[in-house]
Amino acid sequence: MALTDDISACRLCAEDFARTATAHVPRPVVWFRPSARVLIAGQAPGARVHESGRPFTDPSGDRLRDWLGLDPQGFYDRETVAIVPMAFCFPGYDAKGSDLPPPKRCAAHWHARVMAGLPNVRILFLVGGYAHRWHLGASAVKGGVTETVKRWRDHAPRVFPLPHPSWRNTGWLKRNPWFEAELLPEARARLAEVLTSD
Numbered sequence: 491m492a493l494t495d496d497i498s499a500c501r502l503c504a505e506d507f508a509r510t511a512t513a514h515v516p517r518p519v520v521w522f523r524p525s526a527r528v529l530i531a532g533q534a535p536g537a538r539v540h541e542s543g544r545p546f547t548d549p550s551g552d553r554l555r556d557w558l559g560l561d562p563q564g565f566y567d568r569e570t571v572a573i574v575p576m577a578f579c580f581p582g583y584d585a586k587g588s589d590l591p592p593p594k595r596c597a598a599h600w601h602a603r604v605m606a607g608l609p610n611v612r613i614l615f616l617v618g619g620y621a622h623r624w625h626l627g628a629s630a631v632k633g634g635v636t637e638t639v640k641r642w643r644d645h646a647p648r649v650f651p652l653p654h655p656s657w658r659n660t661g662w663l664k665r666n667p668w669f670e671a672e673l674l675p676e677a678r679a680r681l682a683e684v685l686t687s688d
C-alpha cells in the first residue's frame with residue numbers, strides 16, 4: 491500500500507479523540523505526491539478542514555494563499571505543492587474551545603517517512619511553532635515563534651518559517667510589519683522561481 495493510503499487508514503489517536511469534547515473519529519487529511527517541489531508544513535487540521543477533508547479550507551488558508559501569492563488552483567495542485575501538517579487529523583478542542591495541540595505521536599510516526607518520500611522539494615514553508623521545531627530543530631527555535639520568524643534569513647531561500655495564519659495572529663502581524671514588508675516579498679519571489687524552473 492502507498493504511504494498516503496497507510497496514513498489515510500491510520501487510527502492511532504482514536505481513543506484520545508473519543509475523549510475530546512467533539513468525540514470525533516480520526517480523519518487524516520493527506521495531501522502530497524512524490525513529485526511535489528513545494529512543502530507547506532502546517533500544524534493540524536481545524537474543525538472545518540476535518541469536515542471538508544481538504545487542507546486549509548478556512549480563513550487561515552485564505553490568508554496563507556495571500557501570503558504566498560498562490561490562487562486556489564495553484565495551492566491545491568498536489569503534484570506541485572505538498573501540504574503536510576505535524577498531525578494529519580483534527581485534534582479536537584480544549585476546555586476553552588481552542589484547538590488542542592497536534593498529537594506528538596503523529597509527527598513521530600509519520601513525518602520522517604513523508605519527508606523521505608518527497609525528494610523533489612526545493613522550498614519549505616513552516617507554518618507555526620510545531621513545524622518550526624520539527625524542521626529546524628529545538629536549538630534554532632528556542633527563542634519562540636517571533637524570534638524564529640525574525641531570523642528567517644538564517645534559513646532562506648530554501649526554508650521560510652512563518653507564523654500561523656490564524657485570525658488570532660492578526661495583532662502579531664500589526665506588531666511585526668517587517669513580516670509583510672520584508673519576508674513575504676522574498677518568499678513569493680523564491681516560490682515563483684521554484685514554480686517556473688525546470
Ligand code: SF4
Nearest residue numbers: 500502503516579596
Ligand atoms: S493524528 Fe496522525 S497518528 Fe493520529 S490518527 Fe491521525 S494520522 Fe494517525
